[in-house]
Amino acid sequence: MSPAVRAAALGGGYAPGDEALAGVDFALDPGRIAAVLGPNGGGKTTLFRALLGELPLRRGTVELAGRPAYVPQTDRTRLDFPVSALDVALMGAYGRTPWWRRVARADRVAARDALARVGLGDAARTRFGELSGGQRQRVLIARALLQDAPVLLLDEPLSGVDAVSAERIEAVFRELREEGRGLLVATHDVEQARAWDAVLCLNRRQIAFGSPAEVLTTGVLQETYGHELVVIGEHRAVAVEHHEH
């Protein structure tokens, strides 16, 4: 079985001499969810950009089972845009719509289905900017669902979302895993990572990759988070977020 994602000696940065990320080597099989752990500035978003082929300077190789779907942090989107939840979900079909055609009727149906799947079937007509943070995150996931991608890259989809959204999002992740897709999910929640299939720890380079049991040790976490890690007891660790913006 060929992997959903494979990276070999992957690294790079945004400007010459800037080494935002180095030495990333891992392979994720289809039907697996990998947590991407690391401090802010540790290279999680950089990894995604490298996998998408959008890092200005990239070294190493990337193999993907197909064009990945990317779910950015919602604060990267323009909340003042006059687009509804359905409009945003439909963007997932833009890539397969020729420029001279309208978006296909089947894709409009699929967009409504995707919104229903993330629990927002009733909010299709609501303006994106009027939704809550968790709902906006779910709309962006619906957009990724419409892309029907074999690989999904999700940048902190569970950070700062309400409990209802988090529950819905995790359920969709499990469904996507059942469907045989590969998911890379950036997160700050070490406990969350324990529930998935693999963990990739980054701190400007790859610290570790493997099953949660192998990787989530105090030693690895300390190396990943450095002074940002607070260890509670023997088996509990909490990564402390420092937001600089």
Next chain:
Amino acid sequence: MLAAVVSLPEPFDTPFMQRALLETLLLAMLGGVLGSWIVLRRLAFFTHGTGTAAFPGLVVAGPWGVPAQAAALGTGLLYAGSVERLGRRAGADAATGLLLVAALAVGVVLASDVYESGAGVDRLLFGSALAISDRDLWLTAGTVAAVLGLDAALRRAWLAGGFDPVAARSLGVPTAAADRLLLAAVAVAVVVALDAVGSLLVTAVLVIPAATVRLVADDLRTLRLGAVGLGAAEAVIGLWLADTLNVGPGPALAVLASAVFAVVALATAVRR
């Protein structure tokens, strides 16, 4: 094109007023369709800058014997390219403002000291909708057709690229090419608007109607249709005002558009 006078009520019963009306109505279409993107993609200042940058081009066009639109397009594109280059080092806003002032100053020096353009300067800065030629009308009509075509082809790329630039590329949307074409379309639209409203007032037709409707419109369709409608209404009323009060059509349109914007902005602020 309009050799025979169409039967319209006063003041639109003369050939030059009918040309002015047709030109401003065509510009209202541009302002509705392209203006919506200008406002959504935050290109209002760029649009104003491109118009101002056309001024030195217009000043030298006469003495050099070049078509005004060609000279204006030349300096406009030079400006757009310079903003792009300088913007990377100085920031886009700073580059836009800095080059805008430089272009205006160069134009003034050329007009007053080199070519002694005299009274013509007013016309270049504020337009002369009453002196529209057939060629002006054809150029504007052609631009409207081209922009409608571009909009049909690139609407999705402009929407996705503006909404979420990082993810747009991963959606398989050609954002870089689409964005460059949008800037070029804005530059051409500015150039065809110059004859009616001049270098300094292009935003009155290309930006303000869409910016006004944006205050109340929640979806793209309403924004575009509303901006075309408002622009057309402002064109008719602005020309009527200009004729009645005996002021320049360009300034009349600009004052009217700004006043409508102010009223709508105030009303929506109170409502909230």
